[in-house]
Amino acid sequence: MTTGKIPIAIAEGDGIGPEILNAALHVLDEAGAPLEYHKVEIGEKCYLAGEITGMAPETWETLRQTQAFLKAPITTPQGGGYKSLNVTIRATMGLFANIRPCASFHPFVQTKHPKMDVVIVRENVEDLYAGIEYRQTSQVCQSLKLISRPGSEKIIRYAFEFARSQGRKKVTCFTKDNIMKLSDGLFHKVFDEIAPEYSDIENEHWIIDIGAAKLADTPEKFDVIVMPNLYGDILSDIAAQITGSVGLGGSANIGDKGAMFEAIHGSAPKRAGQNSANPSGIILASVLMLIYLGQNAIAERIHNAWLKTIESGIHTDDIFREGISKERVGTKEFAIAVGKLLGQKPETLKPVSYPASEKLKALASHKAPSVKRTLIGSDIYIHSELPPLELQKKIATVSTPLTFKLLSNRGAKVWPGGQPETFCIDQFRARFAHKQQGQRISPDLIVETQKFLLEAGFDLIKTENLYLFEGEPGFSTNEIY
Amino acid sequence: MTTGKIPIAIAEGDGIGPEILNAALHVLDEAGAPLEYHKVEIGEKCYLAGEITGMAPETWETLRQTQAFLKAPITTPQGGGYKSLNVTIRATMGLFANIRPCASFHPFVQTKHPKMDVVIVRENVEDLYAGIEYRQTSQVCQSLKLISRPGSEKIIRYAFEFARSQGRKKVTCFTKDNIMKLSDGLFHKVFDEIAPEYSDIENEHWIIDIGAAKLADTPEKFDVIVMPNLYGDILSDIAAQITGSVGLGGSANIGDKGAMFEAIHGSAPKRAGQNSANPSGIILASVLMLIYLGQNAIAERIHNAWLKTIESGIHTDDIFREGISKERVGTKEFAIAVGKLLGQKPETLKPVSYPASEKLKALASHKAPSVKRTLIGSDIYIHSELPPLELQKKIATVSTPLTFKLLSNRGAKVWPGGQPETFCIDQFRARFAHKQQGQRISPDLIVETQKFLLEAGFDLIKTENLYLFEGEPGFSTNEIY
Numbered sequence: 001m002t003t004g005k006i007p008i009a010i011a012e013g014d015g016i017g018p019e020i021l022n023a024a025l026h027v028l029d030e031a032g033a034p035l036e037y038h039k040v041e042i043g044e045k046c047y048l049a050g051e052i053t054g055m056a057p058e059t060w061e062t063l064r065q066t067q068a069f070l071k072a073p074i075t076t077p078q079g080g081g082y083k084s085l086n087v088t089i090r091a092t093m094g095l096f097a098n099i100r101p102c103a104s105f106h107p108f109v110q111t112k113h114p115k116m117d118v119v120i121v122r123e124n125v126e127d128l129y130a131g132i133e134y135r136q137t138s139q140v141c142q143s144l145k146l147i148s149r150p151g152s153e154k155i156i157r158y159a160f161e162f163a164r165s166q167g168r169k170k171v172t173c174f175t176k177d178n179i180m181k182l183s184d185g186l187f188h189k190v191f192d193e194i195a196p197e198y199s200d201i202e203n204e205h206w207i208i209d210i211g212a213a214k215l216a217d218t219p220e221k222f223d224v225i226v227m228p229n230l231y232g233d234i235l236s237d238i239a240a241q242i243t244g245s246v247g248l249g250g251s252a253n254i255g256d257k258g259a260m261f262e263a264i265h266g267s268a269p270k271r272a273g274q275n276s277a278n279p280s281g282i283i284l285a286s287v288l289m290l291i292y293l294g295q296n297a298i299a300e301r302i303h304n305a306w307l308k309t310i311e312s313g314i315h316t317d318d319i320f321r322e323g324i325s326k327e328r329v330g331t332k333e334f335a336i337a338v339g340k341l342l343g344q345k346p347e348t349l350k351p352v353s354y355p356a357s358e359k360l361k362a363l364a365s366h367k368a369p370s371v372k373r374t375l376i377g378s379d380i381y382i383h384s385e386l387p388p389l390e391l392q393k394k395i396a397t398v399s400t401p402l403t404f405k406l407l408s409n410r411g412a413k414v415w416p417g418g419q420p421e422t423f424c425i426d427q428f429r430a431r432f433a434h435k436q437q438g439q440r441i442s443p444d445l446i447v448e449t450q451k452f453l454l455e456a457g458f459d460l461i462k463t464e465n466l467y468l469f470e471g472e473p474g475f476s477t478n479e480i481y
Numbered sequence: 482m483t484t485g486k487i488p489i490a491i492a493e494g495d496g497i498g499p500e501i502l503n504a505a506l507h508v509l510d511e512a513g514a515p516l517e518y519h520k521v522e523i524g525e526k527c528y529l530a531g532e533i534t535g536m537a538p539e540t541w542e543t544l545r546q547t548q549a550f551l552k553a554p555i556t557t558p559q560g561g562g563y564k565s566l567n568v569t570i571r572a573t574m575g576l577f578a579n580i581r582p583c584a585s586f587h588p589f590v591q592t593k594h595p596k597m598d599v600v601i602v603r604e605n606v607e608d609l610y611a612g613i614e615y616r617q618t619s620q621v622c623q624s625l626k627l628i629s630r631p632g633s634e635k636i637i638r639y640a641f642e643f644a645r646s647q648g649r650k651k652v653t654c655f656t657k658d659n660i661m662k663l664s665d666g667l668f669h670k671v672f673d674e675i676a677p678e679y680s681d682i683e684n685e686h687w688i689i690d691i692g693a694a695k696l697a698d699t700p701e702k703f704d705v706i707v708m709p710n711l712y713g714d715i716l717s718d719i720a721a722q723i724t725g726s727v728g729l730g731g732s733a734n735i736g737d738k739g740a741m742f743e744a745i746h747g748s749a750p751k752r753a754g755q756n757s758a759n760p761s762g763i764i765l766a767s768v769l770m771l772i773y774l775g776q777n778a779i780a781e782r783i784h785n786a787w788l789k790t791i792e793s794g795i796h797t798d799d800i801f802r803e804g805i806s807k808e809r810v811g812t813k814e815f816a817i818a819v820g821k822l823l824g825q826k827p828e829t830l831k832p833v834s835y836p837a838s839e840k841l842k843a844l845a846s847h848k849a850p851s852v853k854r855t856l857i858g859s860d861i862y863i864h865s866e867l868p869p870l871e872l873q874k875k876i877a878t879v880s881t882p883l884t885f886k887l888l889s890n891r892g893a894k895v896w897p898g899g900q901p902e903t904f905c906i907d908q909f910r911a912r913f914a915h916k917q918q919g920q921r922i923s924p925d926l927i928v929e930t931q932k933f934l935l936e937a938g939f940d941l942i943k944t945e946n947l948y949l950f951e952g953e954p955g956f957s958t959n960e961i962y
Contacts, residue, residue, distance in 0.1 A: 052960065060900055081958075087660070091893040094904035112593045112698075125904075128626060130892030132910070133663040134945050135955030138852045139631060141663040145609060145624040146891055148906045176711070178565070182614040182622040209715045213722035216697040217593075230657070234690045234715065241694030257902045371619045379615075410627055411611030412572040419541055421738045423575035423606075425629045429613070443935050450928045460924060462945045464615050474616030479533070 005036035006293055009062050009069040014043045015267030016277035016331075017072030023279035023335035024070070024286045027305075030339035031298050033290060038062050043074030043267075047082050054085035063093065068289050069260040072282060073267040086253075087131065090124050095253040095260055096151065097158045098122040098232065099288065102219075102239035102249065105349060108310050109319050111244030116219035118239050119168070121159040122232025124253055126151045129229045136461045137383045139426045147183040147228060152190040158254065159226035160198040165360050170202040170223040171195070174211040174231055182474070187228055215239065240264055247278040247318045250285030252292065259292050261285040275330035278316040280306065283338065296354040302338070303354075307346035309338045373474075377402060377433025377466040377481060378446040383459040385426050388414035395430055398456045400449040402432035402441065406480045416480070427461060433481050438468060486517035487774055490547040495524045496748030497758035497812075498553030504760035504816035505551070505767045508786075511820035512779050514771060519543050524555030524748075528563050535566035544574065549770050550741040553763060554748040567734075568612065571605050576736040577632065578639045579603040579713065580769065581745065583700075583720035583730065586830060589791050590800050592725030597700035599720050600649070602640040603713025605734060607632045610710045617942045618864045621908045628664040628709060633671040639735065640707035641679040646841050651683040651704040652676070655692040655712055663955070668709055696720060721745055728759040728799045731766030733773060740773050742766040756811035759797040761787065764819065777835040783819070784835075788827035790819045854955075858883060858914025858947040858962060859927040864940040866907050869895035876911055879937045881930040883913035883922065887961045897961070908942060914962050919949060 010025070012018040028035060040062050042055045051057075054074060063069055069089075076082050089095065099121055106114030132144040156173070163171050173191040175184035188205055195203035206214070208231050215222055216238055227235065240249045249264035263281025271277055283306055290299035313326030314337045320328050329337065345351040384391045392407050392415040407415040408431075409424040432449050434441050443465075450460060466481060467474045473481060491506070493499040509516060521543050523536045532538075535555060544550055550570075557563050570576065580602055587595030613625040637654070644652050654672040656665035669686055676684035687695065689712050696703055697719055708716060721730045730745035744762025752758055764787055771780035794807030795818045801809050810818065826832040865872045873888050873896040888896040889912075890905040913930050915922050924946075931941060947962060948955045954962060 064902075084659070091891070091903070092900045093902045096904070125893075126891050128657075129660055131660065131957050132892050133661060133957045135663050135948065135950055136946075138854065138950070140627055140629040141667045141955075143626040143628075143661050143664040145626055146621060146908075147624075148621040148891070148908075150620060150904075150906055151891070176609075176714075179568070179610055179612065180614060180624050182616050183624040186622045209718040212715045213718040213727070216719045217722045230711075231715075233657075234693050234712075237690040237694040238697045238719075241698045246694070255902070256904065373619065410572070410607050410629070410632070411613050412606075419573045421545075421574045421736070422572070423577070423631075423737065425631055427627075427629075443941060444932070447928055447931045447935065450931075451925070454924050454928065460946070462943065464943045465617075465941070467616065469616055469619070474622075476612050476614045 005034045007036045007038055007066040008289070009040050009066040010037045011040050011042045011069070011071045013072030013267055014075040015073065015269040015272045017043070017074065017267055019273070019275060019331045020263065020277055020279040020282045021070070021072040023331050024282040026335045027283055027302055027338050028286055031302050031342055033295060033298050038066050042071070042085060044077060047077050052081060053083045053088040063258060068293060069258065070282070070286060070289055071260055071262045073263060073265065075267045075269055087129060089260060090253055091130070093255050093258045094125065095255040095258065096123065096125045096154050097252070097254040098124040098236070099162065099252040099254065100236045100240065100249060100264065101284070102236070102243050104243040105248070105310055108313070108324060108349070109244045109248065110321060111242065113219050113242050116243060118215070118219050118222045119162070119166075119224045120232060120236040120239055121155065121162060121224060121226040122236055123151060123155040123227065123229045125229070127229030134462070136381070137426045145180075145183055147186050149186060149190060152187045153194065156191050156194050156226055159224055160194065160201060161360055163201050163224045164198065165357055168201070168223050170204070171198070172211070172222055172225045173203070173205045174208045174225060174227045174235070175205070176208045178207055182476070184228065191226070212238070216242065245319050248280045248284065250281050250283070250288055252285070252288040254292065259289070261289040275332055276317050277331050278318045279331050279335055283335070291354055292360070294359040296356050300352055300354040301342055303352045304345045305338050305341040305343070307349045307351065308341045308344045309334070311346045311349050312341070371469050374440050374468040375443060375465060376438055376441060376468055377405070377431060378449070379429050379431050379464040379466065380450060380453065381461040381463070382428045382430055382453075383426055383461055384428055388418065388422070388424055388428070391428060395458070398452050400432060400452045401445045402449045403435045404430060405433050406431035411476070431466070431481065433466060437481060486515045488517045488519055488547040489770070490521050490543050490550040491518045492521050492523045492550070492552045494553030494748055495556040496554065496750040496753040498524070498555065498748055500754070500756060500812045501744065501758055501760040501763045502551070502553040504812050505763040507816045508764055508783055508819050509767055512783050512823055514776060514779050519547050523552070523566055525558060528558050533562060534564045534569040544739060549774060550739065551763070551767060551770055552741055552743045554744060554746065556748045556750055568610060570741060571734055572611070574736050574739045575606065576734040576739065576741055577604065577606045577635050578733070578735040579605040579717070580643065580733040580735065581717045581721065581730060582765070583717070583724050585724040586729070586791055589794070589805060589830070590725045590729065591802060592723065594700050594723050597724060599696070599700050599703045600643070600647075600705045601713060601717040601720055602636065602643060602705060602707040603717055604632060604636040604708065604710045606710070608710035615943070617862070618907045620906050626661075626664055628667050630667060630671060633668045634675065637672050637675050637707055640705055641675065641682060642841055644682050644705045645679065646838055649682070649704050651685070652679075653692070653703055653706045654684070654686045655689045655706060655708045655716070656686070657689045659688055663957070665709065672707070693719070697723065726800050729761045729765065731762050731764070731769055733766070733769040735773065740770070742770040742773075756813055757798050758812050759799050760812050760816055764816070772835055773841070775840040777837050781833055781835040782823050784833045785826045786819050786822040786824070788830045788832065789822045789825045790815070792827045792830050793822070852950050855921050855949040856924060856946060857919055857922060857949055858886070858912060859930070860910050860912050860945045860947065861931060861934065862942040862944070863909045863911055863934070864907055864942055865909055869899065869903070869905055869909070872909060876934075876939070879933050881913060881933045882926045883930045884916045885911060886914050887912035892957070912947070912962065914947065918962060
């Protein structure tokens with residue numbers, strides 16, 4: 001790696017992957033991007049060779065020694081316990097930010113939303129995508145949703161930095177913190193803490209369901225939207241779709257120590273080898289990559305040439321429309337057309353401008369404020385097919401060192417003061433705490449309580465400790481603790 | 482309650498609630514609905530009087546003694562730990578099904594989707610809405626997502642029964658089971674088990690992100706869609722919005738022993754008392770209620786009169802458009818118009834038909850199949866600010882009765898075989914199991930392991946036991962157990 005060029009990893013992927021990657025590389029070469037390519041193998045071949053994550057372990061070294069990864073789509077074989085390659089790379093390399101520009105190109109690409117130009121900034125590592133799941137009984141499965149302060153800080157700060165670097169005016173946050181007051185509440189709180197540091201950028205928060213409805217109906221009202229992982233997954237697909245074509249979307253996965261760029265569409269195995277796929281997604285992903293690498297001038301040239309190509313009616317099959325399109329081209333010919341239009345700008349569509357700027361870096365999260373944390377009890381989850389009040393009575397007969405305070409089923413209180421209509425499954429939550437509400441307890445007592453319950457014949461599934469933080473309950477209370 | 486009429490509970494709610502409820506009652510009375518009303522107090526007044534769930538405890542008795550609950554929207558005061566009244570009623574009364582018809586009324590109500598006619602059937606009790614959350618350290622909050630077999634069976638069976646009773650052709654299931662293989666996987670599996678029992682109805686499954694994108698773009702491709710709670714919340718708001726007006730939507734919350742009917746919009750306090758709100762949402766909710774009560778003929782009369790009113794251009798302010806609308810009316814006048822048109826059917830819009838049928842009942846879920854469940858270990862969650870490999874070494878020095886197998890952070894494996902780029906928060910998962918993979922252990926050993934870790938000075942947060950079900954791991958494996 002001594003060519004003076006920037007080393008990047010590339011992967012051909014599966015299905016239409018090799019064709020569209022070649023198209024992107026042609027455009028990058030024509031534009032004189034100073035890149036040095038290091039090819040890695042990923043995808044179906046690796047899966048079928050027994051790599052359950054879809055890549056060989058030595059590939060990590062290449063990813064580590066290069067500055068970015070341009071990745072074509074892959075096919076994950078059906079069944080067989082394969083793990084998502086993207087999820088693995090994101091989690092392992094800490095690619096915490098997923099960036100998806102979703103713009104419509106009216107009138108050249110058909111859309112119901114001619115004025116939309118939204119960027120979705122999705123947290124990419126935590127939330128339900130940490131993939132931590134447990135089947136607990138024959139009846140119930142549980143997934144853990146984790147939202148952390150550093151995770152939230154990193155993505156929210158990145159959203160504001162990105163907005164500023166791209167001259168955008170507003171950052172919107174979506175959460176469901178009216179229901180998930182702790183987890184989504186934390187994300188919203190961190191947003192409210194960080195937003196004032198960017199006084200040049202407008203900020204707002206929407207409850208996800210209402211926000212999603214607005215986005216689907218009037219996307220032109222939004223600019224940059226930052227969200228936890230699951231909401232971002234759903235809404236970035238909606239936003240991409242309603243631009244009129246998912247075939248045009250590129251995305252960036254950004255971390256502190258690496259970044260991955262890809263088209264948002266899949267590997268379309270049925271269309272492989274036909275020179276008919278639209279390479280726009282991976283070309284626009286390359287534009288995001290060049291900006292990430294600080295090659296703003298080349299990024300701008302490619303993006304404007306691509307806009308000019310679309311505007312000239314040079315269209316692949318997926319977006320070809322009689323009356324609007326002028327020339328139906330294949331994958332390769334589309335890339336050649338973009339290459340030839342380098343240096344030109346669109347006239348109807350708005351040209352892009354990426355002035356030279358400092359490379360946008362992920363900002364270290366601040367040290368979490370120190371808070372006083374007091375252990376006051378534990379929720380012990382019990383497998384039982386007894387009716388709730390029978391189970392309650394049975395638990396009450398055990399003389400546990402902690403006091404039995406509450407029994408609930410799927411979050412609904414069944415004792416004290418439950419309603420007979422509550423439908424119960426075979427997993428119950430029994431809350432144990434100090435006799436006197438809110439008193440500190442020793443963690444041994446939680447272990448002792450489990451021991452007593454086991455000796456009394458209960459089938460314990462799990463525990464969740466209860467803490468006060470600065471005196472406030474760090475748990476959904478059911479009013480009782 | 483000896484009038485021979487059907488007793489139902491009604492609540493005026495807050496903001497525009499009293500006006501729109503009165504409008505609905507006027508229409509019900511004009512149509513001769515054999516109902517006897519029992520008024521209950523809910524909402525802002527109750528919250529401010531100190532009822533944290535927004536209703537007095539004695540209201541449960543009225544709800545229990547009546548056959549349905551027609552509820553106007555309420556205002557939940559800001560801040561102060563108030564609980565959602567709807568979530569409380571749904572969970573406590575086991576109202577497991579939320580039904581939301583979302584149709585467009587082109588050309589009378591403006592929409593980008595003139596042909597849509599979708600019914601969203603949302604699981605209403607479990608998933609992340611069980612509201613079980615824990616703050617575990619200064620950095621991290623956790624919400625539990627619970628998906629149960631009986632919960633999934635009930636809602637999926639209801640969706641098919643509803644589709645059949647309304648003459649609908651297809652039921653679509655949305656999940657994210659490519660990521661949440663256990664929880665969403667269970668929902669999808671139950672769907673695949675139940676669908677063949679309804680061979681007259683087409684069925685299909687979509688991954689939620691792609692399905693949501695399709696729904697937002699081409700809703701006319703869908704008929705009935707059944708989903709877990711969170712997805713249903715987001716997508717039912719999207720579907721309602723893109724019909725052209727959320728002001729027209731009614732919804733049903735159905736349980737084994739009760740049901741609640743409401744408009745999908747809020748209490749709009751700023752517009753209260755102005756006789757300007759659109760009462761259509763609660764009128765259409767009343768139609769759903771009449772069907773639930775077996776009063777199909779009256780439901781059909783009201784629904785067709787309402788369609789005729791819309792088609793006649795008699796519109797409230799929210800949907801009034803020059804050139805399309807004929808007469809701008811207030812809340813009360815709209816209801817009077819619907820009352821006068823009873824007996825008529827729409828001509829441009831499609832009339833509805835609700836032939837007399839058996840009352841649609843929630844079907845009891847089958848007994849869960851008995852499966853062999855073997856305890857093989859436990860994930861013990863530890864609070865630590867140490868770098869991952871230092872923590873690993875420190876844990877390894879404790880001679881626990883179970884073998885230390887794995888250390889991960891937010892789902893990403895950090896030992897054995899982690900990558901140095903993984904960004905870690907202060908909550909780690911340490912997996913303990915039998916030395917020999919997959920061997921049954923006694924639950925005492927989990928308690929003993931906790932004891933040893935506590936004695937060595939570790940700060941334990943929680944445990945999650947690991948089971949095999951019929952020999953298959955009931956947990957996200959990270960390949961190691």
